[in-house]
Amino acid sequence: MKISRIAQVGAVAAVAALALAGCASNETTPGGSTDAPTTSDLSGEIAGGGASSQEVAVAAWTAGFQTANPDVTITYDPAGSGAGRESFQAGAFPFAGSDRAFKIEELEAGPFDSCVDGSGIVELPTYISPIAVIFNIDGVDSLNLDAATIAGLFSGEIANWNDPAIAALNEGVELPDLAVTPVHRADDSGTTENFTDYLFQAAPEEWTAEPDGVWPLSSGEAAQGTSGVVSAVAGGNGTVGYADASRAAEEGLSTAAVKVGEEFVAYSPEAAAAIVDASPFEDGRGEGDLAIALDRTSDAAGVYPIVLVSYMIACQEYADAAVAPIVKGYLEYVASPEGQDAAAAAAGNAPISDTLREKVTAAIDSIVTE
Helix, strand or coil: CCCCHHHHHHHHHHHHHHHHCHHHHCCCCCCCCCCCCCCCCCCEEEEEEECCCCHHHHHHHHHHHHHHCCCEEEEEECCCHHHHHHHHHCCCCCEEEECCCCCHHHHHHCCCCCECCCCCEEEEEEEEEEEEEEEEECCECEEEECHHHHHHHHHCCCCECCCHHHHHHCCCCCCCCCECEEEEECCCCHHHHHHHHHHHHHCCCCCCCCCCCCCCCCCCEEECHHHHHHHHHHCCCCEEEEEEHHHHHHHCCEEEEEEECCEEECCCHHHHHHHHHCCCECCCCCCCECCECCCCCCCCCCCCCCEEEEEEEEECCECCHHHHHHHHHHHHHHHCHHHHHHHHHHHCCECCCHHHHHHHHHHHHCCCCC
């Protein structure tokens, strides 16, 4: 995958702007842990960026890590998964957050300017969260929806909230004669790729567009980033969107329970974690590249299928060796029980399991610091 010179300059400018905010970023935020492993010999500044879904969790991780390492400043630009991957690849960020792993063809195309030539990368599934189907309808607080109906709402096939398909799933709910306004991400987003992957797997007859981080249809309203989607849905009547569940809860938005098997399952961290642990790693990946192949069609009890696995991405060997110890130390805290608990307290995501942590820790150990 190639990146334009304009994108490279923009990414470098973002790093410079974030560095100015370094002092503020050292302040403790809610959910930050003071139990981070102390590595007081670390010092310096690094700036990463990417997935906006991780923003609250990253703030908690950063607060905890900087408490234990007061001479380190870490900043993060939540510009979206696509921007984060491009900036990492261009060498502007030494680490990135992304709601999807790099595709194998992207890895093969390279290059990764942050890394030494020939170095592999690590992709660590350290943030697990359900994606909520959010809506705003006056007088309606909750809905049951299945995959086909969700696909219809976002494709435009279902244009009114009192459509028979919705009514059949919500007996006793007074649905208004109100136009549906679907809201999607305007930016290249891993949340979008995860959401469209669910639709593609679970409703193949109603949703034929292949999963992509760029919204594949021209219909609906576009909004920038997670915050933009949440604001657009909250500010309308008849709106429906998709967003990291932590942000939906934070804004108090109405959410849908999703049909799995014969029951409707509301999102929860536990239900999201269950489907991740039941899914395999993707084939054809290098050591330390822990991309997960999610099974969105599971009908196991209590599983929530619209889940986002967001990755921390880093080099196994850095072109700038000075950043390697900071990145490695930070990722060790991110994956630690303390770091995962801090993020869960702040963002409501699901802490990774002990089994997954073992694999993540082994991948972090492969980062060269000498």
